[in-house]
Amino acid sequence: MHIIINILSVSCLLMGLIFFIGGAVGIMRMPDFYSRLHPAGKLDTLGIFTMVAGLVIYNFHHLSLGVVLLSIKMFLIVFFVFLASPTATHSIVDAGMRAGLRPWTKKKEKE
């Protein structure tokens, strides 16, 4: 039983790590301001979801009421990130639009 819990939680944590690395690499590789926000704002949300899920699964080693409440609290973090992350991304995009920054498109490069 302990081995199964360990395997599940470690694989969830590794998934989260891959998502976070993908987010960081994406910020470097994307061509412009707007497309950089896609990996920056979004891969993090699923990254934090899988990471917290992994930690919650690890909690199941010694199940009690306090541990269940702790797990709910940890999922509250995910909930607030899911609310706050799109809002922050949108306000950054809006700032770029108001400043008049043109999005990068493929056609422009061909010309």
Added chain:
Amino acid sequence: MPQKENKKKQAGFFSFIITFVFMFATWIILSGYFEPLLLGLGVISSLAIAWFFHDLLFAGATVQDTRVFLRFCQYAPWLILEIIKANFHLLFLVFHPRMHQLIDPHIIQFQTGLKSNIAITTLANAITLTPGTVTITANAEGGFRVHAIDRQSAEGLPGVMRDRVAQVFGENR
């Protein structure tokens, strides 16, 4: 007129109850103690907050709105599934060696026909949460401008997601 007044009072009472339940559940989850003294203190402070702020958090909530909440609970797992699928697509794009040929950033505009503020907000949030698309602007008439990273992320757009949100808030064309 008196009937309207009565309805308003009922709605106020319902939002009071909802706020109280919400506050007390938060108290229990965050405290984790089940001694009578602490539970009693929680009841008192939840009652006080519900009394002062019931017209702020769930203003004008009625019994019919619980149906919206239940439909929202059905919609949330679908949204999470969409987020996971789209996340893997974006992860594939990010690590692809020829990424610059695969992506095609462009802006699409569409009219959703959604009326209420909460539906427009939910749809804008859902679009931004799904990787590959970011809401740039959303106006009060339900018009959206969305920045999409490639053609594949954009093609699903106003379609299924709009219908889901419209169904949750009972807004069919």
